[in-house]
Amino acid sequence: MQRTYEVMFIVRPDMPEEEVEKLVSTLESNVTSAGGTVKSVERMGKRRLAYVVRKFHEGLYVLLTIEGTGQAIHELERRMRVTEPVIKFLTVRVDEEQKRLAKVKKIRDSKVRRKPESAAAAAGSEPAAVSV
């Protein structure tokens, strides 16, 4: 049962670029070896933290969208807890939310489609009659 998660973590800001890349790819391979897939990686860059975390005022934010089992996420979180450069992480489960949004969108689309249909039909027939 594949669930979709969003994992956001903060890397300490005084890490060189290639180290960050290495770290991210390590975590990615960890996920794939546990049977999950990494849907996207987004580097949100250096940001000022709202409060001091482990004596840092800034951090590099990375967002991973992962599709996997709970076990894979558990393993990933365990890894992140022990890796020293990761100073904070947050995992959010998003598949339920996406399902709800898709449902709402579908309802809204089916409602909207009725109005433009009738409007288009009326508008289509009107100018045709006028021009001819």
Place this chain on the structure above:
Amino acid sequence: MADESNPTPPTTEAPAAPAERPAASERPRGERPGPGARGPRPGGPRGDRKFFRRKKVCKFCVEKIDAINYKDVRLLQQFVAERGKIIPRRLTGVCTPHQRRLTAAIKQARNIALLPFAAR
């Protein structure tokens, strides 16, 4: 109710669907700072004649925003006070389900250091 020209009785306004409220607002809908009940005080709190004086609508219902993400800090900051506290919905006019989602998003953002727990 000499000062009331509102056709709809107040009790029907209580449930959600604030966007469908008739636009008969007798008071200018400006941003009112400071706390305080929105009800009138005709010479002392004489019971609750009208609850929803100012027809403040839920911003999310009007703009049809469904997903409140913890990542968009700018949106969340509108509902957070200066000291970092979450503003109650009677001041912002947000409807209950959206306020709950907003609160969850703010708490998530606080956990990932996008918003402070307590500022200043």
